[in-house]
Amino acid sequence: MRNLFLLFFCTFLLNKTMAQNNNTDVHSFAQPQKAYITHLNLNLEADFDNKILKGKATLEYKNIAQTSQIHLDTRDLDILQITQNNQPIKFQLTEPKEYLGQALIIDINPQLNQGTLTIEYQTHPQAAALQWLTPEQTAGKKNPFLFTQSQAILARTWVPCQDSPGIRFTYTATIKTPKNLMAVMSAQNPQIKNSEGIYQFEMKQPIPAYLLALAIGDFEFAPLGERTGVYAENNTLEKAKYEFAELENMLQLAEKLYGKYEWERYDLIVLPPSFPFGGMENPRITFATPTIIAEDRSLISLVAHELAHSWSGNLVTNATWNDFWINEGFTVYFERRIMEAMMGKSYAEMLAYLGYQDLLHTLELFGKDNPDTRLKLDLKDRDPDEGVSEIAYEKGYFFLITLEKKVGRPKFDAFLHQYFQKNAFQGMDTEKFLEYLKKELPETQTIDLNAWIYQPGLPSNFALTLPERFIEVEKQLKKWKNGTPPEKLNTQQWTTHEWLHFIEQLPAEISTDELEKLDQQFKFSQSGNAEIITQWLQITLPLSYTPAFAPAENFLMNVGRRKFLVPIYKAMLKTEQGTQKAKEIYQKARKNYHSVATNTLDKLILEQQR
Numbered sequence: 322m323r324n325l326f327l328l329f330f331c332t333f334l335l336n337k338t339m340a341q342n343n344n345t346d347v348h349s350f351a352q353p354q355k356a357y358i359t360h361l362n363l364n365l366e367a368d369f370d371n372k373i374l375k376g377k378a379t380l381e382y383k384n385i386a387q388t389s390q391i392h393l394d395t396r397d398l399d400i401l402q403i404t405q406n407n408q409p410i411k412f413q414l415t416e417p418k419e420y421l422g423q424a425l426i427i428d429i430n431p432q433l434n435q436g437t438l439t440i441e442y443q444t445h446p447q448a449a450a451l452q453w454l455t456p457e458q459t460a461g462k463k464n465p466f467l468f469t470q471s472q473a474i475l476a477r478t479w480v481p482c483q484d485s486p487g488i489r490f491t492y493t494a495t496i497k498t499p500k501n502l503m504a505v506m507s508a509q510n511p512q513i514k515n516s517e518g519i520y521q522f523e524m525k526q527p528i529p530a531y532l533l534a535l536a537i538g539d540f541e542f543a544p545l546g547e548r549t550g551v552y553a554e555n556n557t558l559e560k561a562k563y564e565f566a567e568l569e570n571m572l573q574l575a576e577k578l579y580g581k582y583e584w585e586r587y588d589l590i591v592l593p594p595s596f597p598f599g600g601m602e603n604p605r606i607t608f609a610t611p612t613i614i615a616e617d618r619s620l621i622s623l624v625a626h627e628l629a630h631s632w633s634g635n636l637v638t639n640a641t642w643n644d645f646w647i648n649e650g651f652t653v654y655f656e657r658r659i660m661e662a663m664m665g666k667s668y669a670e671m672l673a674y675l676g677y678q679d680l681l682h683t684l685e686l687f688g689k690d691n692p693d694t695r696l697k698l699d700l701k702d703r704d705p706d707e708g709v710s711e712i713a714y715e716k717g718y719f720f721l722i723t724l725e726k727k728v729g730r731p732k733f734d735a736f737l738h739q740y741f742q743k744n745a746f747q748g749m750d751t752e753k754f755l756e757y758l759k760k761e762l763p764e765t766q767t768i769d770l771n772a773w774i775y776q777p778g779l780p781s782n783f784a785l786t787l788p789e790r791f792i793e794v795e796k797q798l799k800k801w802k803n804g805t806p807p808e809k810l811n812t813q814q815w816t817t818h819e820w821l822h823f824i825e826q827l828p829a830e831i832s833t834d835e836l837e838k839l840d841q842q843f844k845f846s847q848s849g850n851a852e853i854i855t856q857w858l859q860i861t862l863p864l865s866y867t868p869a870f871a872p873a874e875n876f877l878m879n880v881g882r883r884k885f886l887v888p889i890y891k892a893m894l895k896t897e898q899g900t901q902k903a904k905e906i907y908q909k910a911r912k913n914y915h916s917v918a919t920n921t922l923d924k925l926i927l928e929q930q931r
């Protein structure tokens with residue numbers, strides 16, 4: 322998600338957005354059809370000792386319905402005072418609701434069609450968006466670190482705002498940090514530390530609240546290209562420079578596909594390992610997990626994904642979390658097109674097939690009739706985080722592939738190029754997209770759109786054939802099953818993806834002896850590649866393969882990325898001995914994880930009854 326604009330143009334777009342998206346967001350208390358915010362100015366100090374952010378949020382708003390109150394979203398915030406023109410004004414907080422928080426209702430003048438109000442507040446130490454790391458939890462081990470994760474509805478736990486993806490605003494900020502640390506935001510960023518520890522930020526393009534982001538720590542910047550660079554802790558910076566050396570090239574390939582990059586710079590920040598996601602597409606600066614540093618550039622499709630969000634998500638944004646596939650399905654499609662342009666067709670085919678397998682696993686896990694396997698979700702009275710599954714990503718991707726096949730690639734590319742341009746800085750819901758599709762590509766109307774969008778599972782006629790490079794992997798597997806020893810297999814040219822398929826296809830009834838031999842030859846248990854080790858642990862832990870226990874513990878103690886934690890813990894929970902071990906490890910490791918991860922894992926491990 323990410324972009325830049327002239328101010329008058331922004332205002333025009335905002336009005337347009339509001340008019341178009343009267344789609345009610347069940348995850349926000351805001352009433353944008355009456356009054357909505359247009360600009361935020363933050364002035365915050367980071368207090369690492371008490372784990373709080375404190376200061377002021379000044380909000381500019383428009384009052385379009387002569388309303389006497391504006392509604393904001395908050396959760397776990399201490400509101401100290403609200404003023405307008407330096408005069409205190411009246412406000413109330415409603416009763417807290419689980420995960421939604423509290424509506425902050427502020428009296429405003431119904432006669433004026435715009436205004437500015439200043440909220441003095443501070444956050445709580447347990448604010449769900451904020452992760453305060455002790456020095457031990459960082460890569461460098463010397464200084465504390467703070468990072469935010471606002472998606473989906475956690476921005477309200479650190480900024481009082483209208484926390485709905487359909488409402489966009491520009492922002493400026495002043496952030497005070499301890500003197501030896503640096504701050505970056507989803508905005509124009511510093512590249513060197515300053516001696517006062519005071520940093521100024523500006524985001525000129527309107528963004529939804531979930532793209533508000535802040536990181537504070539002892540990191541440094543290294544340029545990678547004219548518009549690209551990377552921030553990382555000192556001991557990670559060199560590795561990161563190598564891993565992401567292709568970033569500028571990637572950006573140019575993306576622009577060639579679907580038009581100009583609208584956000585000026587594209588930087589990455591490598592966060593400490595407890596970051597719960599692979600990456601978060603904060604505009605101008607993607608927050609990334611260090612688990613994509615494989616030292617061979619084999620996991621950079623994740624960067625292609627976050628970069629692609631600069632168009633799908635940040636420019637054209639899901640209007641509500643029920644339309645999450647609008648962000649993610651398009652992004653996976655775009656990501657794989659970038660990877661195809663960089664690495665060739667046969668490489669992209671492997672990525673797509675691995676995605677297909679993930680999708681089939683998800684469908685099996687959820688059950689084919691589960692309403693959560695529809696592209697258009699219904700998350701009313703639920704935490705929108707529950708909508709995050711492979712469905713939005715992979716079913717969304719295969720839906721777009723189906724459209725591409727129908728009209729041919731050149732036509733589909735022209736369609737997408739125009740889609741991003743015409744709908745830039747606007748919300749997009751599923752129905753609006755379907756209308757747009759009907760108008761622009763009428764030949765797609767013979768596809769069973771209803772089955773793809775509103776029905777669970779996959780349309781019955783959909784299947785993906787095994788790509789060439791995986792056919793080769795399976796040949797080698799067959800040789801191994803027929804007695805060829807591991808060292809005699811032809812695996813020299815394999816990338817991470819071939820290995821993932823190889824491990825995934827190992828027979829269920831494999832013996833400990835056979836696992837050991839494979840492990841000795843291919844060093845799976847010692848792999849520094851997070852994808853490979855996770856795949857290996859998933860297969861071996863349920864078989865009580867004891868050499869896997871130590872690397873599993875090491876991984877779980879040091880990594881906080883939910884995508885890996887969940888399958889590894891699940892694999893452990895499949896045996897009595899593993900369950901015991903999983904509980905022990907979780908007790909020690911839990912403090913290293915972000916709330917986004919512990920929310921999922923508490924349910925999985927602590928509430929687990931065997």
Ligand SMILES: [Zn+2]
Pocket residue numbers: 626630648649652
């Ligand atoms: Zn994404």
